[in-house]
Amino acid sequence: METSNPSTETSISPEQGPGEAPRREFLTKVMAVSLGTAVSVGPLVVGSYVALDPLRKKSVGATPFLPVTSLEALPPDGLPHLFRVVSTLTDAWTRYPKIPIGAIYLRRTKENPEKVEAIHPTCPHLGCFVNARGDGTFHCPCHDSDFQTDGSIRNPQSPSPRGLDRLETRIEDGKVLVQFMNFEPGVKEPKPIL
Numbered sequence: 001m002e003t004s005n006p007s008t009e010t011s012i013s014p015e016q017g018p019g020e021a022p023r024r025e026f027l028t029k030v031m032a033v034s035l036g037t038a039v040s041v042g043p044l045v046v047g048s049y050v051a052l053d054p055l056r057k058k059s060v061g062a063t064p065f066l067p068v069t070s071l072e073a074l075p076p077d078g079l080p081h082l083f084r085v086v087s088t089l090t091d092a093w094t095r096y097p098k099i100p101i102g103a104i105y106l107r108r109t110k111e112n113p114e115k116v117e118a119i120h121p122t123c124p125h126l127g128c129f130v131n132a133r134g135d136g137t138f139h140c141p142c143h144d145s146d147f148q149t150d151g152s153i154r155n156p157q158s159p160s161p162r163g164l165d166r167l168e169t170r171i172e173d174g175k176v177l178v179q180f181m182n183f184e185p186g187v188k189e190p191k192p193i194l
């Protein structure tokens with residue numbers, strides 16, 4: 001003798017057919033999943049946009065002028081003096097304040113003490129660091145390139161394809177600002193590395 005358990009039986013109302021109850025449950029589940037997906041996609045898209053935003057930003061425009069030293073700290077003796085170039089760097093998500101990004105030779109003369117010249121300290125041959133001699137000329141220890149005080153090639157047999165790279169300067173509020181950039185070595189014309 002079999003007994004039926006009334007709680008496990010599907011009851012069918014007179015208005016619905018035998019397949020309507022499972023169909024209604026299926027549609028309810030599909031609607032719940034669709035609504036849950038729609039509600040979670042919005043924050044996911046916005047969160048992804050915010051997280052990846054630094055990667056899509058590119059720096060545009062000219063290289064900024066960076067303060068290097070005060071005009072008072074640069075003697076008007078016509079000789080090049082080496083200074084560190086410091087800047088704030090920002091990568092995708094991190095900001096690094098006051099990081100050394102390079103060096104620069106600065107000089108001013110007695111004839112025109114308000115004018116400052118900036119010369120990049122790397123040799124255009126292969127990118128070695130050049131030394132300033134006591135007479136104001138430059139020498140590259142890697143392959144014996146020689147340069148005048150103004151950065152032009154001193155020795156015609158020098159392996160450097162061009163003179164030392166010069167950078168734009170300006171003076172504001174007693175500070176020397178330099179438009180600092182690095183240049184590609186081994187080419188005849190100066191080509192900034194971006």
